[in-house]
Amino acid sequence: MIVVIPAYEPGHALVRVVQGLLLERPCLELFVVDDGSGPRYAPIFDAVRAAGGVVLSHPRNRGKGVALKSVFRHLLNIGASGPIVTADADGQHRVDDILRVADAVTAGDDRTMVLGCRGFTGPVPLRSRLGNAASRVLFRLGAGWSLSDTQTGLRGIPDAMLPWILDQAGERFEYEQNVLLRLHEAGWRVRELSIATVYEPHNPTSHFRPVVDSLRVFVPLVWFAGSSFLAFLLDTVALVVFVSITGLLIPSVIAARLLSATVNFAMNRRVVFRAQSGRRALWRQGVRYGLLATALLASNVVWMSFLTDAGLPLLLAKVIPEGILFVTAYQAQRTFVFAAGRARSGEKAAPDDEDNNGAEAPHSKRIAPIVRMEEDPHLAGRTS
Template identity: 55%
Template sequence: MIALIPSYEPAEHLPTLVTALAAADPGLGIVVVDDGSGPAYASIFARAAAAGATILRHDRNLGKGAALKTGLAHVHGVAPSEGVVSADADGQHTCADIVAVADRVRALGERDGRTLVLGCRTFDGAVPLRSRLGNDISRRLFRAAAGWPLSDTQTGLRGIPAALVPWLIGLPGERFEYEQRMLLGLHGAGFTAEEIPIATVYLAGNESSHFRPVLDSVRVTLPTLVFAASSLLGFAVDTIALFLLQAATGALVPSIIAARLVSASVNFFVNRRVVFLRRGREGMWRQLCSYALLAAVLLASNIVWLSYLTGIGVPLWAAKLLTEIVLFCTSYRTQRSTVFAPTYRAGGISRTAAADSSSQAAPAASKT
């Protein structure tokens, strides 16, 4: 088991944490990624190395997601059967909690386990407002997007089985949004999550955290927001086409079908390239066939709902709005977990994941 600690401009707590981890769990390897902190912090990383950590370095600040991927790529290269427990460098995760998460991953199966273990905080008592507010917004948006609840979507304390590492290395995202993408794609990649309670710790008002409430909250929720924008575009195209075609023909069902064909074509290419970050021709025919099947199911549902609602006297505009709201969540979850789920190879076995594992390799890093 490897403890992975991404760090940018760390405080004196970092070498203390490394020392404590080495003493508490001698079998736990420790990797620290210096995410471009600069010469002013060299002495802190030197003390962490002296305490037993392997230090990987970025020449410039690339973001937490990039630092995590650098560390994961290193672990996968030198110890592919080892699980990883990621922890923050700002003192929010105690040594005891890090070891507890590592032990839980071991118990579930460090090499072949299928469960991401999440150390989750309770947001009550003296919790900084920006942390409380950020988690509350992220938690609500996450449940709406993913379809399953999670009490702490922003926790950086995560126990990762070795089987999950190859997918995570290629997961899109360079900054704080990377951890949200991890959770959003987890079930579609064939894994589950388990929460264990941990202490809620904030040092000096959480001043060492580099999470920026406004910008990073936008980044964290960006995948969901982009899909919502794409769906809104498709809805607009579909609605305009429906009204024009029905006005021209007077036939509702043929107008629904024709309007959906137009909007589905637009939506497929926007979702493929912009929302789910798929490029090139690889997997395109599989995605197109899957999308066509989904579109057919949604179209049938659309016809049934619109026919029923307009038949009982609901105005067409209101019936259309209600129908699209009902079908939105189903469409998003299915596209994320099935339609645009690329294949990747882990341990010689071809698997289907919920995000693009071929999008980019982990950033290059130097090692000391």
């Protein structure tokens, strides 16, 4: 079993967790990443080494996502096998809960990630309680499935998932959310395991910024909203112009939608979902987008005809259906239109016109003997 803890300017809680884990399970392999904490925190990492942990160092702070990817890449390079557990360095994960997650992922199958999820009961800081509630709603909109603790860093990862999880985007806190947002559509499963909700007074070693990092987490949804709003504006202006010229509602709706849909497809394909490129992929995505757009257009026409017949002004009759169909459109484009070209289940997406994906075989070697090191050249010298 392998435990990975990314750490930036940690407190003594990190040392207590490392000591407790190695006392309970002396045979586990424990990696701590010093993500550019600086000389002031050297005694903390010296204590981690003294307890039996391996410290891998970044010369400067590069973010939690980069720290995790550094260790994941290192484990692949040395041919490590067995489940991996990630935990936070701020004392919010108890030793017994980390080991429970480790046992659960070890006993489970190689398609299921185990998440240690907090119940947010007891003396939880208000910003954390409100932040989790808001992130659950946004996550449900973005991912299409519900999760009780979207910000948990306590995760049990089967080794078969390692190539796929390493391929996900993000450098800081958004990396962990990107993994969760794409899990189900890539064919992986999730099991929630209830853990204690622990907070140090004022949570001094947490570097999560509620507003900035939450926005980074849900950038795809924000971009989609922006793309949809631009298409909505274009569609609305074109509709008003076409109706004023022709006096015909239905043909004007269709013509305006064709114009705005073309712009929306291009933006979502390249900017929002960053879908697979190539002629085959373009045709496949275009056909699927066309089918979806036709279905949404038919629904929009029915709604607008009903609302205008009921006496609502044209603009209001347009705004109401658009708002209702926004979430449906996002989910359908993410999972149906643009999902086929992305990497699935540990496979690499095919480049250009290749449609056959080449799966990376899970590694099977046991981990090599630990080398105590201040800094792994491979980890420090590359940008994830």
